[in-house]
Amino acid sequence: EDQMLGAVLFAHDEFQAVIQAVTELAAEAAKPTWDWSAKPENTALLSAIRSEFGEAISQAYTITIKHERYGRLGELRNEIVAKFSGEEGQPSAGEVKDAFGEIEYRTV
Numbered sequence: 158e159d160q161m162l163g164a165v166l167f168a169h170d171e172f173q174a175v176i177q178a179v180t181e182l183a184a185e186a187a188k189p190t191w192d193w194s195a196k197p198e199n200t201a202l203l204s205a206i207r208s209e210f211g212e213a214i215s216q217a218y219t220i221t222i223k224h225e226r227y228g229r230l231g232e233l234r235n236e237i238v239a240k241f242s243g244e245e246g247q248p249s250a251g252e253v254k255d256a257f258g259e260i261e262y263r264t265v
Contacts, residue, residue: 198259199248199252199256202241202248202252202253202256203256203259203260205241206237206241206253206256206257206260207260209240210233210236210237210260211260211264213233214230214233214260214261214264215264217229217230217233218264218265230261233257234254234257237253237257238250238253238254238257241253241256
């Protein structure tokens with residue numbers, strides 16, 4: 158028992174040097190932390206899409222044949238992107254697709 162305790166204490170003391178070396182390396186090589194915040198949700202766009210196309214999206218999810226459902230959702234996505242993006246001052250196509258994806262997520 159004394160021999161095991163001695164071995165554990167010896168190992169603990171020896172690991173301290175390794176732990177110190179790792180800490181020093183991390184301090185030298187670490188990249189600076191950066192602040193990240195989520196992009197604010199475009200609630201006006203979500204509301205506009207949901208009010209005009211929410212029922213159609215819900216209906217598309219009632220289609221039981223997968224390729225038909227995906228086809229209908231693709232048609233809706235293209236229609237929504239064409240309607241809500243493209244002109245100056247409107248959201249980008251990517252933002253509209255993201256909003257469509259969020260509505261899909263909440264619908265399912």
